[in-house]
Amino acid sequence: MDKNKLDISGRTSPEVTNATYKPIPEQDMEEQAVSRPKSLIKVKASPEEIDGADEKMLANDEKIPEVVILNNDTKSPQNGDAKLDMDEPKQPFVGLTKEELMKYANDPFWVRLRWFLFISFWLLWAGMLVGAVMIIYAAPKCDPPPPRTWYQQGPLTQLPPDTTPETLTLDKNVQGVIISWSADAYEALEKNPKGLALIKAAQKDGTNVIVELEPAVSNVWFEQSERKEAEFDGYYIWKSGSIKGTDSSPSPPNNWVSPSNVSSWKYSEARKEYYYIPFAKPHLNFRYPPVVDQFSKVIERFLAVNVSGIRLRNAPFLLVNSTFEDEDVNTNLNPDLTLGQYDFFRHAKTENLADLASLLLTWRTLIKNKTESGPLMVAEDLAKVESFKFNDSLVVDMPLMSHIFSKPTVSVNETVNSLNYAFGINRIEWPLWEAKTTALPKDVFDIITYLLPGAPLVNVTDRVDVELLKIRDSASIMRGICGVYGLQNNTILAFIRVTPGNPGILVAVNPTDTTAVANFPAEIPPLSDLQEVTIRHYSSNYNNTEFKDVGSKKTATAIPVTPKSAIVLEYVPKMNE
Structure with missing residues (x-):
């Protein structure tokens, strides 16, 4: 670069270390200005630097263009060269008019x-x-719970053995009647004409009939089996006796004892073997499939005459141990018992065996397939509930509960524990209640058994309390949960029944000889906020006149329960209860 030229590009040439500026003559600058376009010499400047004459040349609304000085050629800058780029003014978009x-x-x-x-x-x-x-x-809907079947609605009644068609009288509110079949179940029905006539008489007014049978015993095929005929050889339980000496006769195969305190085995001279007979007749072998099929045919014969359900007698004894092991001695042995007595042993080999449920399920399925809602029931309390469960579900309907209300006195603490054990541990949802004791008046037990989960078993001569039946028909009783409590130092038995969206039912029973005053919010946690209750029902011996006005509201903290009586109250549950 010429040392007399000034580089205005902002760069300093490494070759020039000392540069001087040589002014351009004014005449040359004027000539260059004249030769350039006018638009390139309008420079945006401060008001002090703009010539007044030039300012007057612009229109009032004309904007001065903005001048940008560019130096595009940075590689070979020229002395004093600059490019002026002028933008036209931008008008803002204001839309259409x-x-x-x-x-x-x-x-x-x-x-x-x-x-x-x-x-x-x-x-x-x-x-x-x-x-x-x-x-x-x-969208999938929450199915409502199925309605209770006729036998779950109850009440049910059982006819005494001496009942005849002529003497039969049934309350119209009884949903079903249990008739015990006295003849051999495996014989033709026509061999028991009195039993058939009684069934037809009970069905006359549309009452459902449940026939009670004993499937375990029969003499029908015993002679053929004793002769070892091939078809019937396995129909009964046969076992060789044990020989203890060379000259002694054989003794029973094991120590099994019948409920009548005698050996469960009887010797057959014709077959030279013992056969199992814990009851009056030879015991059938239900590990032999043809025997199971024979009782299925029995069920079908009764269903063919419009029987609505089947109840089994001595069901816990249907199966026995297949290896015929001796019974173990009862660990809770009463010192007064002897070796030949029934309670001397535990009976784990002859009662309530683990595979009993699968046998009963076969017949229950048959009944359900042949009827709309027929039950399979058992006549005894379930001493071992697990033996009647298949896949953790009961295979019998409405198991009997008679032991809880069978003692000479009613202990509140013991009753509360028994009820909670039945509902909580054994998970029995809907039992059949039978009160066998006279410790309380009958209508007090009616209030208890009608309003607990389950159905009552009443005497055929009883008249159903219609007002109590109306309370039983409520949603809280038919579908509600149940909580059982002992109040006032276990002097009052109380339980609640409640289901969402419906009034709750509260029952209080006093089995003692003195009046007790219940404070329900203080002792029943779900009712801690309860303020008042409504009187719905009470037993005939309830004698507090201030609380006998049905429909009246009372303070929940002070409800008197008189001796040997019961009272039924209604309350409004909390929203989350």
């Missing part, structure tokens, strides 16, 4: 577009509404 918009208002294209968008919006809105309704309609 009303007059311009009106030009499009009636334009066919825009009219059609507006109608298309309008119709599309409402079609989409309607589609979403229909879709929402369809989703709600098609």
Whole structure:
């Protein structure tokens, strides 16, 4: 670079270490200014630097263009060379005016577009509404619980053995009657005409009939089995006796004892073997499939005469240990018992065997398939509930509960524990209640057994309390949960029944000889906020006149329960109860 030129590019040439500025003559600058376009010499500057004459040349609304000085050629800068790039002023977009918009208002294209968008919006809105309704309609619904069957609704009654068709009288509110079949169950029904006549008499008014049978015993095929006929050889339980000496006769195969305190084995001279007979007749072998099929045929014969259900007698004894092991001695042995007595042994080899449930399930399935809602029941309390469960579910309907209310006195603490054990540990949802004791008046036991989960078993001569039956028909009794409590130092037995959306039912029973005053909110946790209760029902011996006005409301903290009586109250449960 010439040392007399000034580099205005901002760079310093490494070759020039000392540069000087040589002024350009004014005449040359004027000539260059004249030769350049006018637009390139209008420079945005401060008001003090703008010539007044030039300012007057611009219009009032004309904007001064902005000048940008560029130096594009950085590789070979020229002395004093610069490029001026001038931008035209940018006008902001302010949209169309009303007059311009009106030009499009009636334009066919825009009219059609507006109608298309309008119709599309409402079609989409309607589609979403229909879709929402369809989703709600098609969504899986929570099925309501199935209604209670006729035998669960109850009450049921059992006819005495001496009942005849002529003497039969049934309360119209009884849902079902249990008739015990006195003849051999495996014989033809026509061999017991009195039993058939009694069944038809009970069915005359539309009452459901449950026939009680004893499947374990029969003489029908015993002679053929004793002769070892091939078809019937396995129908009964045969076992060789044990020989203890060379000259002694054989003794029973094991130590099994019948409930009558004698050996469960009897010797057959014809077959030279012992056969199992814990009851009056030879015991059938239900490990032999043809025997199971024979009792299935028995069930079908009774269902063919419109019997609604079957009840089994001595069901815990149906199966025995297949290896015929001796019974173990009872660990809770009473010192007064001797070796030949029934209670001397535990009977784990002859009662309530683990595979009993699968046998009963075969017959229960048959009954359910042949009837709409027929039950398979057993006549005894379940001493070992697990033996009657298949896949953790009971295979019998409404197991009998008679032991809880069978003692000479009613202990509140013991009763509370027994009820909680039945509902909580054994998980018996809907039992059949039978009160065998006279420790309390009958109508007190009616209040208990009608309003606990389950159905009552009443005497055929009893008249059903219609008012109590109305309370029983409520949703809280038919579907509600149950909580059992001992109040006032176990002087009052109380239980609640409640289901969401319905009034709760509260029952208080006093089995003692003195009046007790119940404070329900203080002693029943779910009722801690309860303020008042409504009187619904009470036993005939309830003698507090201030609390005998049915429908009246009383303070929940002070409800008197008189001796040997019961009272039924209604309350409004909490929302989360």
